[in-house]
Amino acid sequence: MTEIAGETQRKNGEKSDKDYSIEWFGNTCIIRYKGEIYNRALFKGIPFIGYLGWIAILFAGIIYIVLGICSMSVVLWITYHALNINFLLGFILSVLFLIPTGLIVIGLGSFLNIPYIKNTTCKKCHKKYTYEERKEPDVKEVSTEKSYKVTITRYWKCKYCGNIDISEIPETVRCYKVRKERKVEIKCEKCSRTGILPECRRPDAKVVDYMATTDIRYYRCEGCGHINIAIQKGLSSMDSTISYESRGSDPRL
Numbered sequence: 001m002t003e004i005a006g007e008t009q010r011k012n013g014e015k016s017d018k019d020y021s022i023e024w025f026g027n028t029c030i031i032r033y034k035g036e037i038y039n040r041a042l043f044k045g046i047p048f049i050g051y052l053g054w055i056a057i058l059f060a061g062i063i064y065i066v067l068g069i070c071s072m073s074v075v076l077w078i079t080y081h082a083l084n085i086n087f088l089l090g091f092i093l094s095v096l097f098l099i100p101t102g103l104i105v106i107g108l109g110s111f112l113n114i115p116y117i118k119n120t121t122c123k124k125c126h127k128k129y130t131y132e133e134r135k136e137p138d139v140k141e142v143s144t145e146k147s148y149k150v151t152i153t154r155y156w157k158c159k160y161c162g163n164i165d166i167s168e169i170p171e172t173v174r175c176y177k178v179r180k181e182r183k184v185e186i187k188c189e190k191c192s193r194t195g196i197l198p199e200c201r202r203p204d205a206k207v208v209d210y211m212a213t214t215d216i217r218y219y220r221c222e223g224c225g226h227i228n229i230a231i232q233k234g235l236s237s238m239d240s241t242i243s244y245e246s247r248g249s250d251p252r253l
Helices: 054-085 087-111 114-118
Strands: 020-025 028-034 131-143 148-158 164-169 174-177 184-187 194-197 204-208 212-220 227-234
Touching: 054 087, 054 114, 148 174, 148 204, 184 227
Parallel strands: none
Antiparallel strands: 020 028, 028 131, 131 148, 148 164, 174 204, 184 194, 204 212, 212 227
16 A cells, blocks of 8 residues: 555555456545345345345344343243242353344344345335345445445446446444454565554444454654554454455455
8 A cells, every 4th residue: 555645456455357446545545346236145034025125134133122121021930930949040041142132133133134134125116025145246445534435336227127226335234433452563565564553543443243443554664654454353452463454355355
């Protein structure tokens, strides 16, 4: 990557291809790459989604949550009485809490799919859940010293009337800036110089898949001035390890 304004390069300094690029405009870093087509296998078991669209997802989520709460009450009652008879039996039955907990998590997680489902209604024939993605979406990430934003552009085609459409979907990705951490040992991917470097700007972070966290950190080489991008993945920054992504892949997922 380079700091020459307007010039597009890969992380290792080579010219970028059409699927992946990094640009620097002053202190603004812009990364473009191809995303993934949304996994619709999650929606196959939801009844009436073709008629109700996102409302079917809403109802399904509510049902899962209600079932989770009801089953948790039953498990609590059974476990309480089992403890009075045999402590070991009660302890074993307490494992059943995983079932209602899972139902509640699935219900809450289904709500995150609503923004996507809303955009699958055809703007021409107005039928619900008829848009299908005709190619991989384009992802644009803009990072400045004070802000971090992700924009995803999806390309649609209606399976009934054939209408072609493009939309920027408000994806359920929570983006924010985080604090700098201690110096770390970094090997420059351009000049191969190794050193203990501080972060040269406030890092970016985003949360995907409910709890999966990705931190993106920037380290300027003291030898050549190249900015190396390192990422941390995990449930939290404390659980993560710094690693470099291979070129051409998405360094922020």
